Amino acid sequence: MKSSEIVLKCHKIIGGYGEGEALVSHEPICFYLTDPKTGIVREKDHELAGKNIAGKVLVFPSGKASSVVQIDGLFKLASHNVAPKALIVKDVETVLVVSAFMVKVPLVDRLEKDPFEVIHTGDFIKVDAEKNTVTIRKQKILT
Amino acid sequence: MYLTKEEERILGGESGEGTQKALELLVAIGDAYDSEKMIPVSRAHAASSGQEGDLYFVELLADGGARCKVPTSTNPVYDIPYFHKLFEKIPEDEADVARRVMEAYKRMGAILSWSCLPYLAENIPLYSETVAFSESSATPYVNSVIGARTNREAAQSALAAGVIGKTPLYGLHIKENRKGTHLVKVDANLKDEFDYTLLGYYVGRRIGYGVPVLTGIKRQPSTEEFINFCAMSNVSGAISMFYMPGFTVEASTAEEAFQGDMPRDKITVTNKELKQACEELQTTSSKIDFVMLGCPHYTLKQLEEVAKLLKGKKIHDGVSFWVCTSATAKVLAERNGYVDVIEKAGGHVVVDTCIDEPCWIAYKSKVGMTDSPKCAYYRRFKEVRVGRLQDCVEAAVRGK
Numbered sequence: 001m002k003s004s005e006i007v008l009k010c011h012k013i014i015g016g017y018g019e020g021e022a023l024v025s026h027e028p029i030c031f032y033l034t035d036p037k038t039g040i041v042r043e044k045d046h047e048l049a050g051k052n053i054a055g056k057v058l059v060f061p062s063g064k065a066s067s068v069v070q071i072d073g074l075f076k077l078a079s080h081n082v083a084p085k086a087l088i089v090k091d092v093e094t095v096l097v098v099s100a101f102m103v104k105v106p107l108v109d110r111l112e113k114d115p116f117e118v119i120h121t122g123d124f125i126k127v128d129a130e131k132n133t134v135t136i137r138k139q140k141i142l143t
Numbered sequence: 144m145y146l147t148k149e150e151e152r153i154l155g156g157e158s159g160e161g162t163q164k165a166l167e168l169l170v171a172i173g174d175a176y177d178s179e180k181m182i183p184v185s186r187a188h189a190a191s192s193g194q195e196g197d198l199y200f201v202e203l204l205a206d207g208g209a210r211c212k213v214p215t216s217t218n219p220v221y222d223i224p225y226f227h228k229l230f231e232k233i234p235e236d237e238a239d240v241a242r243r244v245m246e247a248y249k250r251m252g253a254i255l256s257w258s259c260l261p262y263l264a265e266n267i268p269l270y271s272e273t274v275a276f277s278e279s280s281a282t283p284y285v286n287s288v289i290g291a292r293t294n295r296e297a298a299q300s301a302l303a304a305g306v307i308g309k310t311p312l313y314g315l316h317i318k319e320n321r322k323g324t325h326l327v328k329v330d331a332n333l334k335d336e337f338d339y340t341l342l343g344y345y346v347g348r349r350i351g352y353g354v355p356v357l358t359g360i361k362r363q364p365s366t367e368e369f370i371n372f373c374a375m376s377n378v379s380g381a382i383s384m385f386y387m388p389g390f391t392v393e394a395s396t397a398e399e400a401f402q403g404d405m406p407r408d409k410i411t412v413t414n415k416e417l418k419q420a421c422e423e424l425q426t427t428s429s430k431i432d433f434v435m436l437g438c439p440h441y442t443l444k445q446l447e448e449v450a451k452l453l454k455g456k457k458i459h460d461g462v463s464f465w466v467c468t469s470a471t472a473k474v475l476a477e478r479n480g481y482v483d484v485i486e487k488a489g490g491h492v493v494v495d496t497c498i499d500e501p502c503w504i505a506y507k508s509k510v511g512m513t514d515s516p517k518c519a520y521y522r523r524f525k526e527v528r529v530g531r532l533q534d535c536v537e538a539a540v541r542g543k
Contacts, residue, residue, distance in 0.1 A: 013175045066378060067277060067297035068192050068499070075196035092175045094314075098297040101168050102200060109175070 006118065006136045010088070011110035012129040014100040018086030019126040022119050022136075023048070023056040028064040031073030031099065039082035054082035057125040059115050060089055063096040071099045078103035086127035088115050088134065108134065144173045144311070145180045153307070161207025165303035172300055173311030182273060182312045187215040187305030188261050190277035190298040191248055193241030193500050200299045204306060205247040215305030216256040216266035217248050218278055218298070219440070219467070219497040226493075226502040237501035253305070257495035258469035259439045260370065262289065265471060270392060273316060275304035279517070280374035280439045286384040288369050290392035292316050295383040315384060321393070322402035323356035323386055326409040330359055331417050336445075337514055337531045339368040340375050341417045344424075344516055347380025349410055356386040356400045363390055367442055371515075374439045378517045424516050424529035430461075432509035434539040436532065437467030438498040438518035443475050445532075446492065450481035452536040453488040459542030463506075464490035467498065490539075499523060512538050 025048050033043035039054030054077070063070055077083040086106045089096065100107035106129040111118070119125065119136055126135040146154070153166045169181065191197055220241045227233060249255060256265035259278050268274045268291035276285050277296035285291040294314040296304070304310040315321055327346055333339060346355055355376075364372070364387070376382040386393065386400040394400035436449065449466055458464045466485065468476070473494050476482045482492045496502065498518045512528045512535050513519060519527035530538070 011174075014171055066279065067295075068190060068194065068197070071297055071299065072192075072194040072196035075194075075199060079195065094172055094175075094294060094300055095297045097172045097175045098168065098299045101171050102196060102299065 004138050008118065008134045008136065009112045010108040010132055010134045012108055012132050013092060013097055014105065014107040015129045016104060016106040017126075017128050017130065018057065018106045019124070020055050020057045020085040022121055022123040022125045023051060023053060023058055024116065024119060024121045025058070025060040026116065027060070028062045029058070029060045030063070030065040030070060031077060032065060032069035034073065034077060036073070036076035037080050037082070039077055053077075053084050056084050057086045057088065057127060058084040059119050062089060062091040063093065063099070067095040067098070070095050071102060074099040074103055078105070086125070088119070088127065090115065108132075144170060144178055146170070147181075150181060159208035161204040161209025162306060164203055164207060165209055165306040168300060168303045169307060169309065169311055173313065176311065176313035178311035178313040180312055181307075181309040182316060183308055184213060184273050184275050184304050184310050186213050186266055186268060186272070186274050187211075187301045188218070188266055188276040188278060188281055189215055189248070189253065189302040189305065190218040191220060191244060192218060192298065192497065193220040193237065193244050195240055197298055198240050198244050198247070201244055201247040201251070201302065204302065205250045209251060209306045211252045211305045212308035213305055214254055214266055215302065216254040216258070216261035218259050219257045219495050220245055221496040221500040221502040222493055226496075230502070230505050232504055233501055234504070241500065251306070256469065258471070259497070260442070260469065263366070263442065264469065273310070275301045275310050277301040279377040280370050282383045283373040283377055283385060284369060286315060287373070287386065287391045287393070295381065319402070321384060322354065322404060323397070323400040324353035324407045325350050325355045326397065326406035327355045327357045328359050328409065328411045329357055331412050331414045333360070333368070335531070336365065336367040336371045338417060339364065340371040340514070340516065341420045342412060343372040343375030344379045345412060345416050345420045347376035347378065347382050350380055350382065352381045353407070354384045354386070355382065356388070356397050356406070358388065358397050360387050360390060367445060370439055370442075374517055378520060421529070424519065426510070426526045426528045428510045428526055428528070430510065430543045431512045431528070431538055432461065433463045433465065433506055433511040434535050435465050435498060435511050435513045435518055435527070436535065437465070438513065438515040441466055441468045441472065443472045446472060446476040446481045446485070447479065448532065449536065450484040452533060453490065454484055456488050456540050458489035458539045461542050462539050464488070464539045466490060466492045467496050468492060468494060470494040
């Protein structure tokens with residue numbers, strides 16, 4: 001078994017370093033609709049419903065919902081120590097920047113390749129926002 | 144992002160940790176949008192709330208010595224003495240968060256408006272003024288009805304802007320980004336502010352994110368109608384700005400609003416869509432335990448309307464009746480005798496209070512009625528039916 005590592009350039013928004021297993025959502029995320037004590041997504045009909053975002057590197061297109069609930073949602077996860085380790089997004093907006101700033105979770109965008117093509121749930125990801133890099137270790141067996 | 148010497152010094156911590164954190168947040172937002180520099184703002188409105196996230200940030204700034212540099216008003220939390228006298232069950236830890244939030248804004252020298260309509264009385268932007276206004280109705284109202292310039296701020300980014308007196312140059316501060324995106328042809332009979340609530344609900348949900356240009360509006364909307372349209376379209380969607388050529392200030396025609404571009408999409412709203420929107424907001428229960436009005440806060444004119452409807456009537460024994468408003472509006476409503484009429488009928492007129500706060504815990508498993516889908520959206524209650532003010536008052540009197 002061999003694992004390949006890919007290093008991609010990205011754009012830092014909130015600095016820091018975070019690593020963990022990737023969890024990819026193709027739908028926007030509202031942190032308020034997760035269980036604040038466990039990190040399990042409670043939003044019915046969401047692609048990630050029932051999945052746990054705690055300790056993951058979350059890859060998603062954008063945030064959603066009103067600023068108060070979004071920010072408080074991520075803040076509650078962080079205060080129970082079940083926030084994601086890093087956030088990789090496509091479309092960033094003010095509320096998401098504030099959310100990540102408050103809980104000191106690295107937030108990056110503009111990967112040099114489409115994150116939804118190169119990152120899959122289960123890959124091991126290192127986000128080094130200070131160096132503007134995202135390192136992807138594929139978990140698949142390569143032949 | 145270009146930073147001035149002074150901004151560099153603030154980031155280096157020279158003006159204290161609170162001010163440093165405020166600017167760090169603004170720079171992060173600027174980086175996200177590739178903003179070239181900071182621009183001055185002359186006022187801000189922080190959508191404060193009694194939530195832990197808000198408490199963390201406002202105490203981080205207040206404890207770090209930050210003070211508001213430009214007039215910065217605050218959103219409602221709740222009237223702590225009033226509610227604690229009435230209800231015993233409000234959890235002490237949540238009450239403590241609210242108390243500390245309110246105290247921290249006071250320490251920072253904010254305008255303690257505790258109102259979600261600061262643009263009507265306590266902190267009024269002017270045409271073309273650069274500001275940082277959070278709060279769902281406030282952002283689109285000041286951009287569109289007043290013609291000031293603000294982005295869709297969070298409570299924290301607006302407070303940071305109030306402390307630094309600046310915001311990154313991006314988004315709706317740039318004229319090109321203020322152009323219309325969707326053409327909305329209104330072919331519906333808009334009678335009152337509830338119809339504008341339904342219009343906002345429908346437009347926000349259909350468009351999501353964008354700058355709608357509404358044509359076909361036949362008469363000047365009232366202040367309250369604008370407020371409701373703004374609040375709902377920015378809750379069911381993310382509408383930070385809109386045009387109603389002839390009634391909003393920035394473009395006198397639809398063509399001008401689109402700045403020469405074609406609309407990305409066209410939609411038509413008729414009575415049928417409004418009726419459908421209203422039907423979606425209904426629930427199955429008939430008996431109600433409470434009526435909740437004032438989300439967004441009721442204006443003086445709306446308090447007068449409630450008093451007229453309640454005059455000589457008695458609210459049903461099984462129903463509590465609440466109207467949330469600002470301290471400013473309540474003073475005048477008292478002077479005019481409206482508060483007296485509402486209280487004699489058995490209702491409460493409360494100030495400084497938002498629907499989304501722990502003070503309402505007594506109604507957690509109760510069924511209510513409101514004229515605001517935004518109130519129903521917060522899910523502080525078991526079930527909330529949405530209807531016109533007249534129907535809310537009638538239900539309160541009959542108990543169902």
